Amino acid sequence: MLIIKDLHASVGDKPILKGINLTVNAGEVHAIMGPNGSGKSTLSNVLAGRENVTVTSGSIEYLGQDLLALEVEERARAGVFLAFQYPVEIPGVGNVYLLKAALNAQRKHRGLPELDAMEFLALVKDKMKLMEMNESMLYRAVNEGFSGGEKKRNEILQMAVLEPKLAILDETDSGLDIDALKIVANGVNSLRHPERSMILVTHYQRLLDYIKPDYVHVLAAGRIVRSGGPELAHELEKQGYAWIGNEGSGQEVSSGS
Amino acid sequence: MSDSASTLEAIISQEYQHGFETSVEADALPRGLSEDTVRMISAKKNEPEFLLEWRLAAFRRWLDMKPPEWASVHHPPIDYQDIIYYSAPKSQKDGPKSLDEVDPELLKTYEKLGIPLHERAILAGVAVDAVFDSVSVATTFKDKLAEKGIIFCSFSEAVQEHPELVRQYLGSVVPVQDNFYAALNSAVFSDGSFVYIPPGVRCPMELSTYFRINAKNTGQFERTLIIADRDSYVSYLEGCTAPMRDENQLHAAVVELVALENAQIKYSTVQNWYPGDKEGRGGIYNFVTKRGDCRGAHSKISWTQVETGSAITWKYPSVILRGDHSVGEFYSVALTNHRQQADTGTKMIHMGKNTRSTIISKGISAGFGHQAYRGLVRIARAAQNARNYTQCDSLLLGDRCAAHTFPYIEVKNASAKVEHEASTSRIGEDQLFFCRQRGLTMEDAVSMIVNGFCKEVFKELPMEFAVEAQKLLGVSLEGSVG
Numbered sequence: 001m002l003i004i005k006d007l008h009a010s011v012g013d014k015p016i017l018k019g020i021n022l023t024v025n026a027g028e029v030h031a032i033m034g035p036n037g038s039g040k041s042t043l044s045n046v047l048a049g050r051e052n053v054t055v056t057s058g059s060i061e062y063l064g065q066d067l068l069a070l071e072v073e074e075r076a077r078a079g080v081f082l083a084f085q086y087p088v089e090i091p092g093v094g095n096v097y098l099l100k101a102a103l104n105a106q107r108k109h110r111g112l113p114e115l116d117a118m119e120f121l122a123l124v125k126d127k128m129k130l131m132e133m134n135e136s137m138l139y140r141a142v143n144e145g146f147s148g149g150e151k152k153r154n155e156i157l158q159m160a161v162l163e164p165k166l167a168i169l170d171e172t173d174s175g176l177d178i179d180a181l182k183i184v185a186n187g188v189n190s191l192r193h194p195e196r197s198m199i200l201v202t203h204y205q206r207l208l209d210y211i212k213p214d215y216v217h218v219l220a221a222g223r224i225v226r227s228g229g230p231e232l233a234h235e236l237e238k239q240g241y242a243w244i245g246n247e248g249s250g251q252e253v254s255s256g257s
Numbered sequence: 258m259s260d261s262a263s264t265l266e267a268i269i270s271q272e273y274q275h276g277f278e279t280s281v282e283a284d285a286l287p288r289g290l291s292e293d294t295v296r297m298i299s300a301k302k303n304e305p306e307f308l309l310e311w312r313l314a315a316f317r318r319w320l321d322m323k324p325p326e327w328a329s330v331h332h333p334p335i336d337y338q339d340i341i342y343y344s345a346p347k348s349q350k351d352g353p354k355s356l357d358e359v360d361p362e363l364l365k366t367y368e369k370l371g372i373p374l375h376e377r378a379i380l381a382g383v384a385v386d387a388v389f390d391s392v393s394v395a396t397t398f399k400d401k402l403a404e405k406g407i408i409f410c411s412f413s414e415a416v417q418e419h420p421e422l423v424r425q426y427l428g429s430v431v432p433v434q435d436n437f438y439a440a441l442n443s444a445v446f447s448d449g450s451f452v453y454i455p456p457g458v459r460c461p462m463e464l465s466t467y468f469r470i471n472a473k474n475t476g477q478f479e480r481t482l483i484i485a486d487r488d489s490y491v492s493y494l495e496g497c498t499a500p501m502r503d504e505n506q507l508h509a510a511v512v513e514l515v516a517l518e519n520a521q522i523k524y525s526t527v528q529n530w531y532p533g534d535k536e537g538r539g540g541i542y543n544f545v546t547k548r549g550d551c552r553g554a555h556s557k558i559s560w561t562q563v564e565t566g567s568a569i570t571w572k573y574p575s576v577i578l579r580g581d582h583s584v585g586e587f588y589s590v591a592l593t594n595h596r597q598q599a600d601t602g603t604k605m606i607h608m609g610k611n612t613r614s615t616i617i618s619k620g621i622s623a624g625f626g627h628q629a630y631r632g633l634v635r636i637a638r639a640a641q642n643a644r645n646y647t648q649c650d651s652l653l654l655g656d657r658c659a660a661h662t663f664p665y666i667e668v669k670n671a672s673a674k675v676e677h678e679a680s681t682s683r684i685g686e687d688q689l690f691f692c693r694q695r696g697l698t699m700e701d702a703v704s705m706i707v708n709g710f711c712k713e714v715f716k717e718l719p720m721e722f723a724v725e726a727q728k729l730l731g732v733s734l735e736g737s738v739g
Contacts, residue, residue: 092709102695
């Protein structure tokens with residue numbers, strides 16, 4: 001599904017990622033953990049194609065294509081989805097309108113007929129139940145006046161509607177209370193599928209209590225310094241990131257292949 | 258007979274000699290503006306004495322006036338002696354012979370806007386002899402209006418058929434000396450629309466220039482007068498979303514609205530005149546004076562405008578809230594792209610008691626676009642309990658455009674409540690990235706965000722106009738980001 005090889009990337013002049021190697025197979029859930037400033041969000045942004053990040057060397061292969069050669073929207077249409085750490089507000093644009101436009105843009109790209117308003121509503125209402133969202137949120141402007149929890153649920157709703165092949169969840173747990181976290185995790189779990197891979201980017205182990213990853217990677221100073229199973233997350237929780245700093249850097253590990 | 262009058266006679270007869278019905282050349286007055294030009298225009302249109310006098314008075318005032326310099330727009334000085342002030346009825350012989358001769362860029366735009374083929378030809382100024390469906394539509398339309406006693410005709414027709422109404426109301430909202438361009442228009446106006454809604458009548462349909470026979474080629478000095486008698490209602494649509502081909506660079510229109518007791522006028526404009534090329538060459542200068550007078554108690558006037566065209570826009574649709582409990586509204590979306598400049602806004606003049614006004618202005622600047630919102634809210638001493646709410650938002654696309662806000666507030670009555678909110682924001686990189694990450698193209702993303710920004714104004718437009726306006730914004734912004 002996804003093969004990242006020796007990826008180096010900078011934001012402005014500052015090198016952030018310094019040789020990432022990672023392979024994600026179909027159906028796998030990978031957690032990427034790390035302290036602030038380790039490059040977690042930069043990695044998410046590189047995958048989605050954000051322009052402020054410059055890839056200086058390395059490659060990313062996605063479903064056999066060169067991901068880095070694709071525009072942001074082309075990646076999206078090819079099934080790459082990013083759940084944002086800070087979902088943006090778009091005043092005046094109805095949530096339902098954005099969702100429908102996005103889904104139809106993707107369907108059109110895949111040669112599928114576009115859904116009309118009735119078909120779309122039926123689909124989205126079904127997905128909303130999953131996220132325990134009130135229908136009124138459909139008709140509000142995108143994320144405008146939404147609480148932190150509502151915004152994150154809205155992100156997962158978009159994922160449920162768009163049904164991506166590779167979902168990257170960037171600190172989806174941040175700012176959520178425990179109830180909201182459970183709802184979001186339930187939503188994500190229900191979207192696990194043998195054909196769908198996920199990358200969970202998170203600072204805390206807490207999220208992984210609810211979404212069980214197949215692999216855990218620890219990112220520090222722009223490199224993956226440790227990889228392992230879910231138990232790695234628990235170890236981190238106990239010992240803190242300082243523990244990694246003491247031994248890890250320099251060691252390059254890839255897993256999951 | 259005075260000298261000037263005899264010259265006048267001579268010129269008129271000379272033109273008749275050459276048969277001014279058919280020949281374009283003979284039908285245009287020579288370039289330049291003098292008292293004779295004004296007299297000739299009036300004579301050609303067979304106008305009553307009072308109107309000639311009115312035009313002449315305007316002309317004399319104009320001679321002493323100077324073009325306003327306070328507006329935040331820049332253009333080379335206009336040579337008013339280098340303009341042809343009368344050339345109607347205009348022949349289409351000078352226009353392109355077929356669509357093949359029309360600028361392909363223009364045609365592409367028509368296609369994007371979904372304009373039917375036969376209309377594209379009309380808009381592009383192609384000579385067409387066939388009579389289109391719209392004419393017969395217009396005829397049935399007119400019959401229906403006549404049943405209700407509604408007068409909807411060209412201004413020239415109104416001068417002939419209803420001189421008493423014209424005499425009573427013309428210039429009563431925008432006096433001839435109001436400003437430089439209004440004075441010029443008053444002296445030389447060519448044609449325009451006239452509407453009268455009798456007492457107690459609710460106009461059963463939206464009145465649109467589109468349905469007015471002979472609406473084409475009203476020229477660069479358009480004059481519109483709408484009178485809603487007591488307890489009446491009318492909604493008037495002006496303009497067209499398609500870019501109109503027009504050889505006249507300077508447009509100085511005047512629109513006057515009069516709402517008597519308990520009457521309501523809703524005036525919607527979509528203006529998309531040629532903005533010039535990307536360097537700003539050849540675009541229209543649109544210097545227009547629009548004003549409504551809420552003359553009666555409980556009357557209401559709403560202006561809704563979507564301005565995407567013209568190289569330079571200078572326009573302040575205003576409302577004089579004279580009647581007690583009268584209401585004035587101004588909803589505006591103005592877009593400037595490439596080298597376009599706009600200085601636009603409104604004036605709300607509160608004179609009556611318990612008068613209310615609302616101003617919602619949305620400005621969008623892209624490319625090297627330059628835009629100013631200029632608004633005046635004046636509460637006169639007698640205007641007890643007047644209220645105004647102003648919201649003025651600017652959206653910037655890119656980093657070479659500019660937006661300015663100049664709100665003027667004058668309050669002479671302590672019971673007034675005046676609110677002003679303003680915001681300026683750049684279209685967010687984050688918003689664009691988010692939309693694209695969901696699969697939308699850059700252009701669709703921009704269009705969606707901009708339309709969201711304008712939503713409060715679009716919802717004031719009649720339905721089909723609103724849909725067109727949305728499309729128009731998308732097309733006008735193409736290539737402005739990325």
